[in-house]
Amino acid sequence: MTPVPRTICIAQFRPDKSDPGSALRRAGATIERALDRDPNTRLIVFPETALTGYFLEGGVYEEARTAPEWFQALDGEHGRRGLPPVDVAAGFYERHERKFSNSAIYARLGEGGGIVHVHRKVFLPTYGLFQEARFVSPGAGVAAFDTRLGRTAMLVCEDAFHSVTGALAALDGAQLLLVLCASPARGARSPDGPENLATWDVIGSRLAAEHGIFVILAQLAGFEGGKGFPGGSTAYDPAGQRIASGPLWDQALVPVTINPGDVSRVRGQAPHLADLEQAWRRLMANSPGAADR
């Protein structure tokens, strides 16, 4: 049977810092707009910390909620608007087991809904303008999970700078990788916009092509204390080709159509993942850099 193309919507979003009620209402309105625009939308992807704002410092301890609390709040917004069931991925600061994390929730809203998966950011940038490890704890690992769009995995921003995370997601069966980002704009020499987006373009394309997976990069928008989040969300097909681009600086809904059949087609032509599956244990056992750790 021919796989049916599926529609994802990247919600390039500006958070409402320290106003979770407004953030939730706006997130609900965004979900409604995405479904109005295309009722076939299966998944809406918000960026890292979309529900709280990124630079909170000690405010993390006040703004963090448990994943079930965020789910109930989002599901309540969704229900209040009478919307059809839809999957949502969103970044937030999480309180769990007496710890705090920079997390991503994947949930199904509406009838039969619930939390499908929570990924806790593994690599916490604590250098330059970043101070994450001072305020949150690192996640333990990367795992894929089953969704209506196929097997999926999530990373949060810096996680994707370490190519091993994409490999782990793919080895666990992910065919769709959601990367929720909050990347402050830096570098003003390019006519195409802030230079950090060029870095993300390379990372997104490379992750997709190496493992033969779809990659969604959902970028935050807005300014926080002078630091600009430039938007510019993107998506890549399993060959590494960019298939969607969001505008710079503004909030936006960026539709992405994925054809699951592309995964097997590309992997048939370039079986990098199959080769990695065969070699992984041997590599880990015989590579001193891995085995000694």
Added chain:
Amino acid sequence: MTQRFDSRVRPAPGLDPDDDSVLEINVETVRRWLVEFLRQEIAVQRGFSSIVIGLSGGVDSALSAALCAEALEPESVHCFMLPYRSSDPRSLDDAHEVAEALGTPRRVIDIAPAVDGYLEKESGPGAHRTGNVAARVRMAILYDQAAGLGALPVGTSNKSERLLGYFTWHGDDAPAVNPLGDLFKTQVWALGRAMGLPLSVIDKPPTADLIPGQTDENDLGVTYRSADLILFHLLDGRSPAELVDAGFPEGDMRAVTARLDATHWKRRLPTQAMLSQTAIGESYLRPVDY
């Protein structure tokens, strides 16, 4: 789109005192970036629909005003010219030309009565103290006018003068929002040219305009072009010795490092005695927009 793996770890630029390409910016990228910054920080984050700005007749304030006029509406950018009796009359002319070109409302307030009303009771304050008093009176007026208009004061300090400590603490650095604080002076000139500012404000020697004939570069003992290049490389992790070995003028290096090293305090808030485990800004950390 430029393909470079990690923009946060830049390849080390060559150390060449004649190569100022490291300071190049894409003016359209920066223009849009700063206009969005101003819209967000003024209107969205703080809820203001208008701003006040002091127009000195120099390029920094002209550029800040031009960016604000693009971010808001020209009629929402209230320009104040605040001359003292030692100010060069041509500065006021240049400020008028800028406001005229931008189509912004403007007002001239002579600060001499306020400054002299205080200083005439002081014995021999000299140019340095007089300049600092004038800068702080200007800022007091801008904040008061902002309160009267329900507007936000916007700043004009650039990265070069901030790094060199060439400003009055709690004077010209005081506004809540500043679009130019991460742009070197030479980059301000580049953006000012691209935005079509009057050549009279771009081409004239920068001056604090406190003493007749005064120029920034004479005060600093180094040109902005040389200072900006040195500052760029120092902030990029190079040592003064490396730069001198590469041919950067030793006198310029001394002029820059002496000012940079002696003015870290001017780029920070006042020092507080810490007594508790909840000291503000040390342990109790909340961002400015929280």
